[in-house]
Amino acid sequence: MIRIFRHYISRAYLSLLLIEFVVFFSAMYLGITAPVLTAASWYSDYGIIVSSTVFGCVVTLSCAAMGLYRRSLSLQDYNLLARTCVSFVLAVIILALIYYFIPEFLIGRSVLAVAIFFALVGIFITRELFYKFANLEKFKKRVLVIGSGTKANKLSGINNSFIHKSFKIVGFVSFPGEQVAVDDLLVNYYENNDIRAVAEALKADELVVALDDNRRFMPLNGLLDCKMSGLKVIDMVSFYEREQGIISLENTYPGWLIFSDGFAQGGLRAWEKRLFDLFASSLLLVVTWPVMLLATLAIFLESGVNGTIFYRQVRVGEDGRNFEVLKFRSMRNDAEKNGVQWAQAKDSRVTAVGGVIRKFRIDELPQIFNVFSGQMSFVGPRPERPEFVNGFEERIPYYRERHRVKPGITGWAQLCYPYGASEDDTIQKLQYDLYYVKNYSLFLDISIMFNTVEVVLWGKGAR
Template identity: 45%
Template sequence: MPSMSKITTGAVLCVLDIAVLATLWPVATWLDRPASMSLFNVHGDVRGIVYPLCDLLLLFAMGLYRRDAILNLKQSLTRVPLVVGMGAALALLTSIFYGAAAAGSHAMGQRDQARVFALAVVTFTILAFLARMLVDVMVRRHVLRRRLLIIGTGQRAWELMLILGREGNSLHDDVTLVHDPSQPPIDARLAEERLDQIVRAPDFDIAAIAAEVRADLIIVAPDERRGMNLERLLDCKKAGYPVIDYLTFVEREIRRIDLKRIELGWLVYSEGFTFGPLDRFLKRAFDLVASVVALLLTAPLILGGMIAIRLGDPGPVLYRQERVTQDGRVFRIMKLRTMRVDAEARGAVWAAERDSRITRAGSFLRRSRIDELPQLVNILRGEMSFVGPRPERPVFVAELAAKLPLYNERHMVKAGLTGWAQINYPYGASIDDARSKLSYDLYYVKNFSILFDLVILLQTLRVVLWPTGVR
């Protein structure tokens, strides 16, 4: 199945969901009145459009197309009803707001519309369950496989094999490793564990090997590129085989930058790090409008949080602290206070797991993320954005910049209320954690776009509902 080998498992599941949702309302209408209704006779109930769209967005926002959800069938099946319920609630609110009964003068009345809506909800729940069970079977039987040809058998190739196993988009890869005798010896770990996947190529005829294994992609990952026969790789491209270098493949595959193998030349010559005037204008316009709306909607939550803090102890309800944002500028971030007033009597320290400085009310406010809501004021002022790297304290920035190359590059954009690192990596309080989060921050900065911001905002819902690593 050559066509399936190039499609990620998440994409297959998404296509199945779209197919179900696109036909959901006509099918539900036909099930309600099979004798008198055509299967393609779609009525004017606004829920027929809103409900499928809400469900699709929520499936994405809840992370149900991510690798971890696909590998955990139980997790997927438990989250589907939540998606269905939230989608139904949003569709009902929309129909009430717009007046679904008055959306068109059909023979179909409110009672009929309600019955069709209920049928659509039940039908999608069943079909969404079946789609996930089908994909689970396909994964376990290795139907969705990808054939990769990796040029190199050194440490870099070994690390690539580890990345594919832990974070790869495809849940099953058929990998062939090509050893060039002119390169250093085969990595001992590969020789021990992957010897049957290694092909020796004394004449470096990569195109012939690619044809033999029916490669979908050729990844150039030697430890040393000097002396490599580039004409042989060009032959592969002319034969129709995609050829990609290690760093670019890793970036696309795991959606972050590999800091261990980063090369400044690659950063300079690869695409990205472009911030046009239009992008900046749209981002700021969105921040302005959305922060005003969000402040109005969340004002009761902020007020409730303030009352809870004041009932717990007599200290101030708001906490202001210096943080670093775009171009290294320092600003005072606003949060609801979640720690004791004397929490930093001994100086600045990262929050620890089960930190004793956190108050009883503060624990709930942190888990629910309500303590972050006053930062909407920082966004309104232009000090922060909705999406961007997490703002750190100047003392921590100085420490991390001294130990982590390219750390200051994360300040090319404004600090954010949420971000690519925040939704992909739990809270960290060590240099290793900071390095991992930096790999996501650099990916965001390199690939910044308004569409990417919207994707991150959608997926923030998953983090809010199922917080991990909150401290």
């Protein structure tokens, strides 16, 4: 992992992105210069380079938008063939728009077809080699866990859902009186303050402190010896932050939040974020106004003159201030005659049109106007209803901290976690929201915005 503007990026996937850009660039270059087409005579050397660069950038960004360079993409969600096909269809649409508005970049259809063929072959070969070599043991970080209890055991499974596993736990150090909850074959019992000797014997690259009770015993001298010897020592909260993109509520404590980096707000960041919000929302409005018009017409035809097109609902915004969020109405007018309740899978209150616009997040589009008014941001934690928030703040630690920033149309939690309709889901999503609040940057906002295309096209998390 490397950190770019405080956001953790997989070094392996970043390398894959750069390699595949070269593959796509080469695909267009070969498409133009392929002898069977004799197209090269129509292009200058400069034109070939420009066309190849445009093609490489567009296809790479389309693949990124479909989550193909996101390490948090789980085995359950991963479908290389489907995602690649959607990425290339999206790329062709974008290229058509570029060729229409900038005719100087226009290339022949036969050249484009050959380039796409080469690119498809190239991406499947590249992916096959990537997953074959990237998961080799010698390329994984070797982690020694300090502790052998419940918390240490949970670390064993956080890699399981990922396609590319960036680390391998090579052992656990168990201390006197500690209940062992991990694989006995990996346990090394603590004797004579020998943590460094264990780490060197196992060729560990990093030590993660995962003791169930830090107050009862903390091997400070042994850890200091390892640190001064060049080994990296990291606490569990930072480990989860790096590997899973969350702030682990189970392991977080006030002192860590106070002294950790991040959580910077105001000043230049506020102006930077506001400008980004206006730009991104304006761009979204320009692209989606026909869709919004069709949604308005469909809702009207389904509900008639007695039905409302838009739905206003009170939500909790920045610093706990309430505001009215604007959405296309996707439920019956009497949906809450029995009081406030979670939306459920196959909710009977959702109308036929509502089911479609929810699946593709079209019902969220009117929130663009909440962004223009300054009540919301384009990217941020999703705003929740005050009826739920009051209880969450009492029962869930640090829940109010998600309101340190403006809520957003899309967010890190929406990208990484499916739709939640329970308090447990709220806790899981809060961990992603806190990661966003802590590590906000323009780079992270742009990354989330790109990957939101995947959420929309895949209907991910809709309910």
